[in-house]
Amino acid sequence: MSPVADADRTVSPWRLSVAPMLDWTDRHCRYFHRQVTRRTRLYTEMVTTGALRHGDQARHLDFDATEHPLALQVGGSEPAELAHAATLARRWGYDEINLNCGCPSERVQRGAFGACLMNEPALVADGVKAMCDAADGLPVTVKHRIGIDREESYAFVRDFVGTVAEAGCRVFIVHARNAWLKGLSPKENRDIPPLRYEVVYRLKAEFPALTIVLNGGVHTNDEITDHLARVDGVMVGREAYHNPWVMADWDRRFLGADEGATPSRDAVEAAMVAYMAGPASGVRWSHVARHMLGLRHGEPGARRWRQVWSDHTLAGEPPAAVSARASRARSGA
Numbered sequence: 133m134s135p136v137a138d139a140d141r142t143v144s145p146w147r148l149s150v151a152p153m154l155d156w157t158d159r160h161c162r163y164f165h166r167q168v169t170r171r172t173r174l175y176t177e178m179v180t181t182g183a184l185r186h187g188d189q190a191r192h193l194d195f196d197a198t199e200h201p202l203a204l205q206v207g208g209s210e211p212a213e214l215a216h217a218a219t220l221a222r223r224w225g226y227d228e229i230n231l232n233c234g235c236p237s238e239r240v241q242r243g244a245f246g247a248c249l250m251n252e253p254a255l256v257a258d259g260v261k262a263m264c265d266a267a268d269g270l271p272v273t274v275k276h277r278i279g280i281d282r283e284e285s286y287a288f289v290r291d292f293v294g295t296v297a298e299a300g301c302r303v304f305i306v307h308a309r310n311a312w313l314k315g316l317s318p319k320e321n322r323d324i325p326p327l328r329y330e331v332v333y334r335l336k337a338e339f340p341a342l343t344i345v346l347n348g349g350v351h352t353n354d355e356i357t358d359h360l361a362r363v364d365g366v367m368v369g370r371e372a373y374h375n376p377w378v379m380a381d382w383d384r385r386f387l388g389a390d391e392g393a394t395p396s397r398d399a400v401e402a403a404m405v406a407y408m409a410g411p412a413s414g415v416r417w418s419h420v421a422r423h424m425l426g427l428r429h430g431e432p433g434a435r436r437w438r439q440v441w442s443d444h445t446l447a448g449e450p451p452a453a454v455s456a457r458a459s460r461a462r463s464g465a
Contacts, residue, residue: 181208
């Protein structure tokens with residue numbers, strides 16, 4: 133029998149989500165994803181607490197109302213700074229604030245946050261407690277790896293989760309790979325450390341009252357189904373970005389939407405053209421269109437369609453004209 137009742141999995145706000153991805157999941161990407169799936173939980177790119185304290189808050193925090201449910205992911209380690217970020221997340225209307233304890237990049241390590249924080253669970257617990265106090269009921273969640281470098285002991289991640297849970301975190305998003313802090317690039321850290329899903333399953337079995345979400349290496353809806361038999365939720369990253377149509381059936385298949393809720397690719401493209409000409413008209417359309425280049429993945433003529441939307445010599449044309457040109461190219465006209 134599954135460790136999670138079917139009814140509980142169905143109503144969990146974390147049942148399906150798209151991972152926070154630096155330089156990818158900006159507000160234009162999220163608006164696009166929301167045209168494909170209305171109910172999947174979306175996450176911002178990671179924003180550092182320093183940027184929220186000293187930078188342009190509107191640039192980092194503004195979003196379109198259609199993006200809900202939406203979580204703000206932050207990077208930081210100082211409890212006071214994290215509390216400030218949680219206060220901002222509540223004020224700006226986010227549905228969750230998530231602490232990054234999984235990024236392995238050297239830049240993040242120099243800032244003493246990201247995956248290296250797994251070596252300091254007491255510090256993470258202090259930060260989570262400060263965030264919970266400031267969030268005033270807004271869910272505070274943590275995204276982390278299953279180990280650091282060559283440390284593959286289950287006790288390491290179990291004790292991390294247990295310590296942070298005592299501080300008030302009830303939702304853990306677990307990337308089912310170790311983070312190698314030396315010797316691998318962030319890109320290599322997404323592929324080379326082996327996936328160990330059994331560790332995430334074991335966390336759910338040992339902490340049944342917590343919401344445990346699995347992340348890492350998920351590509352198909354059948355894989356999602358298999359994982360959901362063992363954990364509360366699945367977070368998908370690169371597959372959702374490069375092949376966004378994989379999400380088109382999620383609302384109906386996994387999130388309780390009515391039959392017939394699946395959109396058409398033409399309707400999604402039309403919505404994005406309207407967005408480029410309307411709310412995003414102050415942004416170069418190419419900056420928005422780069423996120424939807426996988427929309428036609430698997431369709432005849434997809435490469436020709438993608439080439440048109442990637443053609444920067446068309447920058448002076450309105451988005452509707454580019455869309456028409458792309459449609460003609462896709463059909464071979």
